[in-house]
Structure formats: structure tokens, C-alpha cells
Amino acid sequence: MSRNFTLEYWIDEGWYVGRLEEVPGVFSQGKFLQELEENIRDAYYLMLEDESLSFPYEVQVKEICV
Numbered sequence: 095m096s097r098n099f100t101l102e103y104w105i106d107e108g109w110y111v112g113r114l115e116e117v118p119g120v121f122s123q124g125k126f127l128q129e130l131e132e133n134i135r136d137a138y139y140l141m142l143e144d145e146s147l148s149f150p151y152e153v154q155v156k157e158i159c160v
Contacts, residue, residue: 099117102115103127110126110130111123114134119141121134
């Protein structure tokens with residue numbers, strides 16, 4: 095099943111660096127934009143595999159106004 099995400103990216107010292115806006119912690123880089131897109135997909139799928147590992151804390155989320 096495919097999902098659409100927002101790739102936020104910038105160029106840092108000649109490298110395309112990016113993150114998935116909707117998925118915290120998924121970052122990657124590539125020498126070219128296409129390479130960044132491939133690498134960010136790999137990072138996303140690796141993150142999905144790691145989610146199967148147990149996390150010792152109960153995480154809670156709350157929206158706040160600032």
C-alpha cells in the first residue's frame with residue numbers, strides 16, 4: 095500500500111538533505127534529488143521494520159497552543 099508524504103529538503107554542502115514532514119525522525123541525504131528520494135524511502139521502510147521492536151515507555155501525545 096502506497097502513502098504520500100511531504101519531502102522537505104535543502105542543499106547542504108552540495109548534498110540534498112531531507113526529511114519526511116509527517117514522520118518524525120526519518121531523514122536522509124543524496125548527491126542528487128533522485129538519490130535523496132530513494133534513500134528517504136529506504137529510511138522510511140527501515141523505520142517501519144524497527145517499529146516492531148518493543149519500546150519500554152508508554153508514549154502520549156497532546157496538542158498545545160503556543
